[in-house]
Amino acid sequence: MDSIKGQGGIQMLLTAEQEAQHIVSSARNLKIGGLKQAKEEAEKEVALYRSKLDTQYQKNLSETGGSSGAKRLEEETEMRIKNLKESASRVSPDIVEMVIKYVRTVKT
Known part of the structure; x- marks a missing residue:
């Protein structure tokens, strides 16, 4: 059982x-x-x-x-480059004169 x-x-x-x-x-x-x-x-x-x-x-x-945003940015960049070139051309004679004066000065 x-x-x-x-x-x-x-x-x-x-x-x-x-x-x-x-x-x-x-x-x-x-x-x-x-x-x-x-x-x-x-x-x-x-x-x-x-x-x-x-x-x-x-x-x-x-x-x-x-794309107008890119175009606007490009235009602004070109304008800044132009302004920098103008500024450089204005001060360039002064800078050349300063460099020549420095080179001509003899320190003893």
Whole structure:
């Protein structure tokens, strides 16, 4: 009789183990499904945010005139270069005179 009880107990343990495996498997599948859903939602949010930023960038670009900003910067740079060249040509004779005077002066 004890052997029959022992076999029945073993069978109960095997059945309980199978049920536990099913429960764990179901929980794992739910977890994987939840992670996939969260990933898909995050990808949608990223795409929406990227689209929003791109739209805002295009709007800002059209408002500022796009390449006109670069053109304006180039014009300002050319103007500054011209001013520096003019300033250099005005003071150049004075600088040459100072250098010649310094070279001619002998220190003893």
